[in-house]
Amino acid sequence: MIQREEIQRVLEYARAKGIEFAEVFLEDREETNIPCAARVVQGVKSLRIYGAGLYLIQGLQNVYLYTNQVTEAALFALVEKGAGMLEAKKRAVQDGIVLKEQIRHNPNPVITYPSEVENQRKIRVLQQADLAARSTDVSVRSLNLNYFDTDQRVWIANTEGLFAADRRVTSRLRLQAVVADGEDAYGSWDDYTKAQGFEAFEQEESYTEAVRDMILRMDRIRTADTIRPCTVPVVLAAGGCGTLWHESCGHSLEAIAIAHRGSAFVGKLGEKVASSKVTLVDDGTIPGQYGSAAIDDEGHPTQRNVLIENGVLKSYMCDRYYGKLLGMESTGNGRRQNYTYAPVPRMTNTCLAEGTDEEEEILGSVEDGLYVESIGGGFGGMQFSLEVKEGFWIKHGKLDRQVKNIMLTGNGIDIIKRIDRVGRKMKYERGGFCGASSGLVPTTTPQPMVRISHMAIG
Amino acid sequence: MKELEQYRAAMSRLPEGCREAEAQAERQKKLSVELVDGMPGAMSLSEQTELFVRASGEKTGMVYTQKLDEDPDKVIRQALVNSEAGQSPKPEPMCAPGLWEQLGRSQTREEVPVPEVSVPELKEFGRALSQVLQKECAQGDRVRISLGQTILTMGLVNSLGMDTAASGSRYTAEVMTDSGYAGYLSAPGLEELSADYFLEEMERWKRTRLPVIPSTSGIFRAVLSSGVVNNILITAWQMFTGSRALGGTTPFAGKEGQQIFSPCVTIRDYKGGRDSKNSVTCGFSWELDCEGVPSQDLTLVENGVLKGWMHNLSSAWQAGAASTGNAGRKTLLSGNIHTDTLIMPKNFTIESGNASLGELLADCGDGIYIFENYDQFHALNVASGDFAFPCKGIRICDGKLTGVMEGLTMNGNVAGLFSHIEKLGRDRAVNPLVMYDSYTVSGPSMLVRELRISG
Numbered sequence: 001m002i003q004r005e006e007i008q009r010v011l012e013y014a015r016a017k018g019i020e021f022a023e024v025f026l027e028d029r030e031e032t033n034i035p036c037a038a039r040v041v042q043g044v045k046s047l048r049i050y051g052a053g054l055y056l057i058q059g060l061q062n063v064y065l066y067t068n069q070v071t072e073a074a075l076f077a078l079v080e081k082g083a084g085m086l087e088a089k090k091r092a093v094q095d096g097i098v099l100k101e102q103i104r105h106n107p108n109p110v111i112t113y114p115s116e117v118e119n120q121r122k123i124r125v126l127q128q129a130d131l132a133a134r135s136t137d138v139s140v141r142s143l144n145l146n147y148f149d150t151d152q153r154v155w156i157a158n159t160e161g162l163f164a165a166d167r168r169v170t171s172r173l174r175l176q177a178v179v180a181d182g183e184d185a186y187g188s189w190d191d192y193t194k195a196q197g198f199e200a201f202e203q204e205e206s207y208t209e210a211v212r213d214m215i216l217r218m219d220r221i222r223t224a225d226t227i228r229p230c231t232v233p234v235v236l237a238a239g240g241c242g243t244l245w246h247e248s249c250g251h252s253l254e255a256i257a258i259a260h261r262g263s264a265f266v267g268k269l270g271e272k273v274a275s276s277k278v279t280l281v282d283d284g285t286i287p288g289q290y291g292s293a294a295i296d297d298e299g300h301p302t303q304r305n306v307l308i309e310n311g312v313l314k315s316y317m318c319d320r321y322y323g324k325l326l327g328m329e330s331t332g333n334g335r336r337q338n339y340t341y342a343p344v345p346r347m348t349n350t351c352l353a354e355g356t357d358e359e360e361e362i363l364g365s366v367e368d369g370l371y372v373e374s375i376g377g378g379f380g381g382m383q384f385s386l387e388v389k390e391g392f393w394i395k396h397g398k399l400d401r402q403v404k405n406i407m408l409t410g411n412g413i414d415i416i417k418r419i420d421r422v423g424r425k426m427k428y429e430r431g432g433f434c435g436a437s438s439g440l441v442p443t444t445t446p447q448p449m450v451r452i453s454h455m456a457i458g
Numbered sequence: 459m460k461e462l463e464q465y466r467a468a469m470s471r472l473p474e475g476c477r478e479a480e481a482q483a484e485r486q487k488k489l490s491v492e493l494v495d496g497m498p499g500a501m502s503l504s505e506q507t508e509l510f511v512r513a514s515g516e517k518t519g520m521v522y523t524q525k526l527d528e529d530p531d532k533v534i535r536q537a538l539v540n541s542e543a544g545q546s547p548k549p550e551p552m553c554a555p556g557l558w559e560q561l562g563r564s565q566t567r568e569e570v571p572v573p574e575v576s577v578p579e580l581k582e583f584g585r586a587l588s589q590v591l592q593k594e595c596a597q598g599d600r601v602r603i604s605l606g607q608t609i610l611t612m613g614l615v616n617s618l619g620m621d622t623a624a625s626g627s628r629y630t631a632e633v634m635t636d637s638g639y640a641g642y643l644s645a646p647g648l649e650e651l652s653a654d655y656f657l658e659e660m661e662r663w664k665r666t667r668l669p670v671i672p673s674t675s676g677i678f679r680a681v682l683s684s685g686v687v688n689n690i691l692i693t694a695w696q697m698f699t700g701s702r703a704l705g706g707t708t709p710f711a712g713k714e715g716q717q718i719f720s721p722c723v724t725i726r727d728y729k730g731g732r733d734s735k736n737s738v739t740c741g742f743s744w745e746l747d748c749e750g751v752p753s754q755d756l757t758l759v760e761n762g763v764l765k766g767w768m769h770n771l772s773s774a775w776q777a778g779a780a781s782t783g784n785a786g787r788k789t790l791l792s793g794n795i796h797t798d799t800l801i802m803p804k805n806f807t808i809e810s811g812n813a814s815l816g817e818l819l820a821d822c823g824d825g826i827y828i829f830e831n832y833d834q835f836h837a838l839n840v841a842s843g844d845f846a847f848p849c850k851g852i853r854i855c856d857g858k859l860t861g862v863m864e865g866l867t868m869n870g871n872v873a874g875l876f877s878h879i880e881k882l883g884r885d886r887a888v889n890p891l892v893m894y895d896s897y898t899v900s901g902p903s904m905l906v907r908e909l910r911i912s913g
Contacts, residue, residue: 044541051524061498261636340506
């Protein structure tokens with residue numbers, strides 16, 4: 001990889017070209033992917049993602065350039081092109097840039113780096129998972145499994161003298177299956193994700209049980225009842241159902257949505273925007289979580305950001321550029337999938353804080369309503385929608401029967417006012433990916449159990 | 459392609475035990491400029507080449523790298539080592555020159571340079587477009603335009619004698635206003651990103667800005683806008699892949715030659731480019747797929763009858779058919795880095811009909827006009843065809859638009875929906891798979907006999 005002195009010269013050159021702010025993002029990532037389709041391991045894939053991004057900000061304009069020719073000469077050429085695009089004017093610069101290394105510890109320490117593990121051990125993980133998935137009574141029509149590990153190293157330097165680095169290691173099993181009984185088929189996918197090295201797979205039962213559980217759950221969904229559309233109280237289970245917050249208001253609290261005036265939260269800082277039961281936090285520092293890192297992808301340390309406190313809007317999630325447009329500092333939320341994307345404000349681990357209600361009371365308070373055990377994914381913005389993956393009809397405060405083919409839709413800023421119960425017990429979840437304008441980034445959405453007083457379901 | 463020069467030489471000195479090898483390169487050059495009310499904002503410029511290297515002994519292994527200066531012999535050796543871990547009973551198929559000869563096509567080894575737009579040209583075009591569109595917007599309603607050019611060059615060399623390269627270029631414009639309009643257009647040339655298209659679309663969007671009325675549930679006659687149809691197709695195309703047909707994981711498996719949709723439905727996957735028969739040119743074109751197989755215009759459903767499937771080399775071999783040139787990597791659920799050779803459409807299209815949108819609405823009589831739907835990735839189960847799309851609609855009474863109903867869900871099954879089509883519109887918007895920009899879908903607005911709506 002290019003040396004620190006070379007990066008320094010690139011940044012100095014950018015400043016001499018009249019650029020107000022320049023940042024170099026370097027990435028060298030190694031991945032392993034092993035697919036297993038129809039019981040057959042298809043072979044190992046070794047992946048090397050390697051490149052550099054150059055981010056230039058000039059007033060309200062910015063330009064992002066990237067290349068996988070990582071040499072000083074190639075980066076000088078990018079500066080030249082970028083300065084031209086910004087129509088920057090050369091200026092005399094007195095002092096050089098001194099890059100100061102900032103050391104931050106990653107909240108997800110690694111015991112066994114994937115590169116230290118032989119492929120045969122990784123293949124065994126797949127084989128055991130495949131056996132586990134087929135070990136139930138469920139008729140599995142198709143089953144594809146994928147083993148992934150990722151070891152991403154990033155280095156970020158900018159004209160303010162920042163030089164920061166991070167190493168992010170994750171492990172993942174993906175299961176895609178179709179379960180069927182005659183023509184009645186249901187297909188879905190799920191991930192077993194860990195912000196860990198190969199130690200994620202040291203305990204065989206942990207992932208084989210997860211895989212078995214995925215298949216059993218899919219079959220229960222297949223055989224579930226459908227329901228008529230209606231407006232009822234909705235209880236969301238503790239854990240990954242926190243996707244509600246991610247989609248209903250998380251995306252609308254990202255500074256890019258505020259700057260583009262595409263959010264219902266524009267101009268509402270300090271105002272009551274949600275039920276008093278709601279305290280929403282985005283926290284990229286939580287140990288062991290898929291959305292955690294030492295620094296964001298602009299080199300800013302990750303931090304705990306209180307977005308909504310007791311229903312009052314406290315903050316937006318900012319990166320450098322969109323924060324600047326709003327007159328705010330970065331909150332450590334500048335994220336990107338890799339060097340081919342400019343950073344934008346993105347969520348990390350977005351959590352609803354614990355409340356004061358007992359789970360039994362929350363469920364017992366519903367005469368007729370919907371209990372959501374898990375969410376398949378969703379779509380965010382002012383109008384949001386969530387796929388209810390596992391849902392149960394509540395009758396007289398108890399789970400009556402499993403139901404399917406349900407979407408939760410609504411207007412985020414309305415729904416968060418209708419939260420009338422928040423449980424005491426926080427439940428973390430494995431996490432997944434959020435896709436937006438800077439690509440796919442790992443996130444989690446933990447929450448305690450919540451109740452929405454009423455919501456249209458269909 | 460220059461990135462394949464060293465690999466071309468390496469193909470003649472494969473390591474011991476390596477029967478076949480292949481290197482495929484994909485280079486993407488992108489330039490984009492964003493303008494807010496004509497003033498430049500965010501810009502980007504990039505060039506990235508990805509190398510996909512496969513080596514087969516008894517089985518096949520792969521290496522993907524973006525580090526272009528890695529020694530090709532070493533990369534091929536690593537791919538061979540990776541192959542040893544696999545359990546496939548045989549190596550993966552690779553494309554041979556004979557496949558091109560059978561189709562009467564000839565390989566082009568040399569890369570044909572593509573004209574590149576300059577930043578000042580893009581900015582100037584954007585300012586002019588902005589001026590026209592701003593006139594249609596209310597005071598204070600900002601117009602944000604994102605303009606760009608993407609040049610994709612794909613090349614492939616292998617030890618079977620394949621040595622080919624092809625490039626394609628497209629221009630795209632995205633227009634958004636603070637008031638909520640969002641439009642997209644792609645074309646082979648910058649000048650084809652016409653302001654008239656956006657003006658017409660904005661006018662149509664304005665007509666949907668009616669007062670909100672209480673939502674009603676039930677089974678309605680319905681008109682689906684072209685954009686709504688595209689949001690279904692962006693996921694539903696998976697129901698027409700050879701791999702799903704073989705695995706029985708599409709509801710249309712085993713129904714070749716049968717009437718699966720209304721007779722007015724014809725579905726094709728167009729290769730794009732000058733010699734493609736697609737009546738809408740959107741700039742997305744491919745001369746070959748990622749396995750080096752020549753692309754073609756393909757009919758999947760004709761007058762409602764299922765004609766065939768999209769295949770890559772592997773699914774074609776299993777089905778005893780020929781590849782249709784539909785191997786692709788950047789498809790749904792293909793992860794962060796796209797190394798699996800999957801099946802992917804190019805320009806997946808439901809052919810237009812003859813009716814104007816006004817005629818469809820008039821013919822609907824009493825019903826609902828669905829003009830927005832969301833969450834295409836979670837709303838449709840491709841194994842069963844069942845869907846539950848969150849959507850917005852306008853109540854139609856006596857053929858007239860009355861009021862907007864929000865928070866709706868349209869429920870049903872793809873087979874049922876497309877069997878209930880009475881008439882197709884002559885409009886046909888084109889939408890790409892936004893996250894990877896790797897294929898497009900395109901369908902006309904349609905009048906359907908019945909659609910279950912929950913509200």
